[in-house]
Amino acid sequence: MGAETSPTAAVLIIGDEILSGRTKDTNLNTLARFLGALGIDLKEARVVGDTRSQIVEAVRALSGSHDYLFTTGGIGPTHDDITADCVSEAMGVALPENAEALAILERRYGDELNDARRRMARIPEGGSLIANPVTDAPGFQIGNVFVMAGVPKIMTAMLDDVAPRLRVGAVTHARTLKVDGVGEGDVADLLSAAADAHRSLSFGSYPFGHGTVGEYGTQLVVRGRDAAALSAAVEALREAVETTLADRGVRVSEV
Template sequence: MSDAAPTAAVLIIGDEILSGRTADTNLNTIARFLAALGIDLLEARTVGDRTEQIIGALNALRAAHDYVFTTGGIGPTHDDMTADAVAEAFCVALPEHPDALALLARRYGDRFNAARRRMARIPKGGVLIANPVTDAPGFQLDNVFVMAGVPKIMQAMLEDVAPRLRTGAVVHARSLRVSGVGEGDVAAPLAAVAAAHPDLSLGSYPFGHGTVGEIGTSLVVRGRNAAAVAEATETLRTALSATGMTVSSDG
């Protein structure tokens, strides 16, 4: 097994996201979930409710990353086509899963109609992902995890997903707050420290611009080696302070 951290991508599916009608929050939730497991989220894409678009994005992402997480498009209506697209991407059939069928029949009783029955279709070889909120399951097929688009349901599904993932070393982060200056003022010392620590990630994030109040820049140092992160942060603090900038720890 490789010592490298597992990598992941997110595929957000839904015309409602692209139209602006619905604001996506699932990406942030998944990013935080993966970070806590030491899995590097390297890519995210958003596509509409179009089968060929879903297939193309899914095949590209699953070939490039250890894990792919999809959200959206597994409900009971005609525009919920994620299961169809995943089955086609993997070139497998899309039968009704007996366990999913039983869950849904028990959930809906006399209201278990043909539309709701669509949610029991799982690509052949798929393993169900539990949904403690509404019972309608997601599923895992190889390295792809297919989950609901409703944030509350998607987040609940992650509890069943977590034990299935290969984890990595958690990323440590430290941040500095530089008051009264913009990114252009901190760029040179930041670049110098970044060049001296190629195994770390250093970023700058301005704040206060366009608002009344203090402006400045937050600098964040990230890496899997806590000691190296601490050393680089202090080196950066010293370099900035030497130029007369006001630097403090930021959180």
């Protein structure tokens, strides 16, 4: 992993409520954008329920194959909040009550700090806290694993404390060409040729409208870390599309 030009990351989303469809996950999108802005390549994402064996296996696998692992969900006060237990097992460490976390919870809840809420003070041995400016109950980091809340507002707020701890990489740039009135099949060969000619960049096509009445076409997205190479590839692709499909009056614009 250390030989990578930019760090790699994985996301583990935890919760039966996600798999059942009762709760819609937005944390993956937030994390993807957060990591992309730091030049960290998000390579993998998994969703597991509140099942101990699945969480432990996923933490071991993902933390071992990527520079960073970010988990969301399962760190609240109820019986099914078992993420801390699972991470401590996966990392092979104890799960004691953390004095700093307990002090935070005592300030927050006072006389209402019951046994259920006190569970949130258990932090894997050797871990450091992740600040929670919304409800105070902290997340934690142990090794390359960052454990955060599942509630999107809280998870997003925690990222302010996470960001300074990360090794950043080269940011990936993206540009998009909008080709009106043609489907993916009409530009597939051109896109393949462009990808062959510019192997340091990635190329993708995304249809819109799907041939229905009204506006439809294909968006061509080119991504890469070298801004100059990206610009040259985009202009070459634009010219190839306009030249090849000139007889159809195809319009290409950048969006």
